[in-house]
Amino acid sequence: MGEEHLEPGQDLIALVRRAQTGDGEAFTQLFHQLHQPVLNYIYRTVGDRQAAEDITQDAFIRAHERVEAFSDRPQESCEVAGILYL
Numbered sequence: 001m002g003e004e005h006l007e008p009g010q011d012l013i014a015l016v017r018r019a020q021t022g023d024g025e026a027f028t029q030l031f032h033q034l035h036q037p038v039l040n041y042i043y044r045t046v047g048d049r050q051a052a053e054d055i056t057q058d059a060f061i062r063a064h065e066r067v068e069a070f071s072d073r074p075q076e077s078c079e080v081a082g083i084l085y086l
Helices: 012-020 024-046 049-069 080-085
Strands: none
Touching: 012 024, 012 049, 024 049
C-alpha cells in the first residue's frame, strides 16, 4: 500500500475538512505530515523520548476523536496543528 504524503503547500485545512466527513485517508495524511514536527516539539519540551512518544500518540488519538470540533476560523485556531490541542 503506497502512502501519499503531503507536498509543501498542500492545503492541510482541506485535509481536516475531509477527515471531518469520515475520510480516514485524509486523517492518515494529516498524521504523516504532522507526526514528526509534533513529536520533535514535545520532545524538546519534555526532554524524554518515551514520554514524548506517549504524549504524541495521545494527542493524535484525541485529535482523531475530536477532529469534527476543529475550526479554521482565525479567532479559534492559528494553525491546523491546533486540532492536536482540542
